[in-house]
Amino acid sequence: MKWFKVLCAVVLSFSLSQAAVLAAPQQPHASSTTLKAVFYSESLQKEMNVNVYLPPNYGAQDKYPVLYVLHSYKLNEDHWFKALQVVKKADELISSGKIEPMIIVAPKIDNSFGVNSADRTGYMEGSGKPGDEGVLQTGKYEDYLTKDVVNFVDTHFNTMKSRTGRYIGGTSMGGFAALHIGLRHPNLYSKIGGHAPALFVGPMWDVLEKMIYPTDATRQENDPLALAASQKLNKVSIYLDCGEQDDFKEATKKLRDTLNVQKTKSFEFHSTPGGKHDDAYWSSQMENYLLFYGGMDRE
Numbered sequence: 001m002k003w004f005k006v007l008c009a010v011v012l013s014f015s016l017s018q019a020a021v022l023a024a025p026q027q028p029h030a031s032s033t034t035l036k037a038v039f040y041s042e043s044l045q046k047e048m049n050v051n052v053y054l055p056p057n058y059g060a061q062d063k064y065p066v067l068y069v070l071h072s073y074k075l076n077e078d079h080w081f082k083a084l085q086v087v088k089k090a091d092e093l094i095s096s097g098k099i100e101p102m103i104i105v106a107p108k109i110d111n112s113f114g115v116n117s118a119d120r121t122g123y124m125e126g127s128g129k130p131g132d133e134g135v136l137q138t139g140k141y142e143d144y145l146t147k148d149v150v151n152f153v154d155t156h157f158n159t160m161k162s163r164t165g166r167y168i169g170g171t172s173m174g175g176f177a178a179l180h181i182g183l184r185h186p187n188l189y190s191k192i193g194g195h196a197p198a199l200f201v202g203p204m205w206d207v208l209e210k211m212i213y214p215t216d217a218t219r220q221e222n223d224p225l226a227l228a229a230s231q232k233l234n235k236v237s238i239y240l241d242c243g244e245q246d247d248f249k250e251a252t253k254k255l256r257d258t259l260n261v262q263k264t265k266s267f268e269f270h271s272t273p274g275g276k277h278d279d280a281y282w283s284s285q286m287e288n289y290l291l292f293y294g295g296m297d298r299e
Contacts, residue, residue, distance in 0.1 A: 034052065034087060044144050048108055061158070068107065069104060069169055071109065080171075118139055123135050123136065145181055168181060168182045180227065193238070196275075233262055233265075235265050237292075239270075239292045241285060266297075
């Protein structure tokens with residue numbers, strides 16, 4: 001019944017020919033395709049939105065790597081596809097042969113920071129009311145991303161169902177989530193990107209701290225800085241960047257220092273003069289991001 005709901009939701013959102021991509025392989029098309037699907041998350045016990053980019057000539061090969069991109073705080077699954085224009089840049093780089101054809105998936109993660117913060121989905125007391133733009137949402141969001149989203153994509157698309165063809169990255173809150181999830185699950189992802197990630201090393205919003213770091217033990221499990229120091233990352237490639245005018249630059253550079261002495265497959269850090277914590281900065285770096293994820297350096 002749950003899969004029937006998925007297919008019905010997609011049919012309502014798109015023409016039959018587009019929806020069929022989720023149910024069966026299509027003949028290759030010269031142009032790329034973007035889809036918006038709705039599926040039921042067992043971890044969150046609710047329906048969630050996800051945007052999917054299928055590269056030009058999708059169907060010409062049996063399997064494609066998948067890049068999962070996570071949005072910033074107060075935004076949604078449209079952030080990377082619309083404001084950051086990842087679709088336009090991916091089309092350009094794939095067509096020019098600079099990156100390999102890949103599927104790009106942008107799931108909605110609410111204002112969750114991608115952590116398992118509660119057994120039941122809800123709202124963090126003191127952060128606002130349901131429906132408020134900035135209210136923090138609690139639930140098993142790490143499980144949603146690592147299990148439900150991955151299973152949905154691997155079930156409905158021609159994916160490489162292994163870590164070597166699975167990448168994750170994000171901006172701001174999504175950057176925190178991508179680092180947290182990627183570093184906690186190096187068996188699931190081979191490339192991890194934190195793009196001006198919202199990292200914290202000093203005083204922070206106490207309501208948010210109670211949600212993502214309720215105890216010292218939980219901080220060791222959720223904090224990307226702690227995970228970078230404790231996890232085995234020798235098979236993982238990591239890309240970290242921020243602008244020199246970014247409010248999170250000091251915490252990002254502290255993570256850089258930790259990763260510089262860790263054994264990784266590869267690690268690169270980029271700092272951009274004049275860069276701020278905004279869409280203009282991330283958009284200006286989109287080609288660099290895709291060159292990192294789409295390079296032909298899989299194991």
